[in-house]
Amino acid sequence: MGFTDVRATNLAVVLRHLRTSGPSSRAAIAASTGLNKATVSSLTSDLIDQRLLRETGASGNRIGRPGTALTLDGSAYAAIGLQVAADRITALALDFAGDQLLLWHRAFASPPEAAGPGRAISAIIALAQRAATRVRQQGRSVLGLTIAVPGLVDDRGTVRLSPALGWSDLDLRGPVAGSLRQPDLVVTVSHQASLAALAERDRAAEDNLVVVTGAAGIEAGIVVDGRPLHGARGFTGQIGRLTLGPAGSPTLHDLAGVEPLVRRALPGFDTESLADLGPAVEQVAVLARSGDAGVLAALRDTGRHLGQGLAILANVADPAVIMLGDHYATLAEWLIPTAEAEVAGHTLAPDGVRVVASELGLHAAALGGALSHLDRVDHGRSIPVTA
Amino acid sequence: MGFTDVRATNLAVVLRHLRTSGPSSRAAIAASTGLNKATVSSLTSDLIDQRLLRETGASGNRIGRPGTALTLDGSAYAAIGLQVAADRITALALDFAGDQLLLWHRAFASPPEAAGPGRAISAIIALAQRAATRVRQQGRSVLGLTIAVPGLVDDRGTVRLSPALGWSDLDLRGPVAGSLRQPDLVVTVSHQASLAALAERDRAAEDNLVVVTGAAGIEAGIVVDGRPLHGARGFTGQIGRLTLGPAGSPTLHDLAGVEPLVRRALPGFDTESLADLGPAVEQVAVLARSGDAGVLAALRDTGRHLGQGLAILANVADPAVIMLGDHYATLAEWLIPTAEAEVAGHTLAPDGVRVVASELGLHAAALGGALSHLDRVDHGRSIPVTA
DNA sequence: TAAGTTTGGTTAGCGTCTAAACTAAGTACA
């Protein structure tokens, strides 16, 4: 067969239909995909053999023979996403149906910047192995494992530069893949914001969106036409250093970063503890809720500058919606009004762009990492082989 | 046949191979595409029947039976691109082999902004009809016609907003398509910078690039992973209005636009004639070549600010190369040194990003518009039907 | 001239799809 594996493509069509439309009978699948009923029977039979689908009870219809509902079978496979941040590692696993199997956090004793990359890699490997072992004990095959990292990650899984973690030119994929002792297991390392955007894409069912994350630095994950923007080397969405104006002008991170915001809003806060921004951000939210004028002013100011950054992304990538991720989501209530006004004022496009808070929390990138492997199967790349 | 038309895909594979690798024998095509020799024979036979390919003399080999070279047959089809600017319309036609059949310019008597959209549409229709008639007189079928317009163009071919032309919510596709009296002819209206980027992609054989055009306003055409960035509505690459900083800060266009540059570099220049920037830009180049200190300073300043804008694009989209289009290309010699330094200073990525001058001239978007229809055929969408 | 090499076409067979007929399993209603 030449360049299109017809069978794999059509198997993937069925999987995607079930993932987006939920349980359906064979006849319903045939009707909505345009495939022939006989073809759907053949395809679903294969997928059931591979334990990617299973029959659930009869789907009650009004009249005529009731159909047999088919659903994604989550039970035989798992996909793992790891997310590395300055203060901790998160591990998340999904079954093939997309249900969460585990969500673990492991705090760094000392920031990876201080402890050196060796310690961090050991911790990542340990968590990856524990997660893989756990899901295997449940009788699942691991479809793949993706590690989400802030900064610049190339296609070979080397972290070229991560200011947040203090890493440069660090091969992360190699050691982790080697430690898992399963050569055919797909292990990838990828940009955290792009993976977060992938997760938002699936949740929002929106093919053009931008996610802004602010855990350390500011990074954007950009999904255009359904796919994360990859670029020549994978180094997309680096908006923290944007400047415009005379030399030495403040960067977008200076103007709208979470850490600068915290420093302005909480002048007396313990500087040391800013490695983990979570508590500080919560404190800012508490003060904002209590009506603290200084904190509210700082939030408005940050929202305004953030809006200028979002306007740039809106003008360049034309998303249908911009989502505020992680710490920005926590503060979204106070950031969105000024940010959205700023976006509206700096974009030519009619109808503007919605700015909304992400609902995925701080582990969106881990989720996206796991989802990327379900996505791979859903697109006919590496459907697990039958024994 | 399910979702993948195997035949169309493989026909397209052969066409793309010939377009990128030049004349090849059937055996060579089979060897480099991985298709079976028998399949290639069958595919090329169909393509020859459709007059998309033809046999050219024997290709001399070292040893063994000489092969019959196959080439793209340009003679039976044409694709037309129109480019609308503030001062003129350009029409360009390509044959199927990509050779230029005609390149016409038609100056606007008065700028479309002043004369109103009706006059401009009439002129566009007239030029489109003349071009279509001309290529039909040569016995060619018209594969399609694309109109490149600066500003925001939606997918239905309505110009939502074009400050450069003074248009808003103007249906351009409808009147032009209607006037051509061939209902099956594909007529599209698209963003000029994205089409220019498409042309640069084909010329440079580079799948990740950005083109910056400055005819009126500043717009970027962005090709990522081989495809022009489209976004939710098609409104990508609008970088002219970027600002960062306090309200009322100058925009990127103020700081790095071609018209502001000309006004700074040629203080005494006739303000009226700036509708057509060409002569003014040439004059700037002449003065720069003669060593005029003021002009050189203005160019450095523009290059520096332009570089900040390019850095934003480099950080967001990670192109392998950034190309300076139209008027920026004319002045590239003086802009690139400062611009490239600024890009290097504002990007995290190692290896930086090359900044080079486009070689396609002022009608790059018209070329891209025509190329888009060859591209359509090369991807198996709407291969012309056999009679 | 004979042997070797490469091209391009022919033939047989296989995978996968579609259309149509058929069986299965329910509801509607006299």
Added chain:
DNA sequence: TGTACTTAGTTTAGACGCTAACCAAACTTA
């Protein structure tokens, strides 16, 4: 209760388009 109707899913026949293997044609080399 039984017959007609409706919808689901399987079976069968056939078409399409690919591949592998074989073969004739056309050239080089010795």
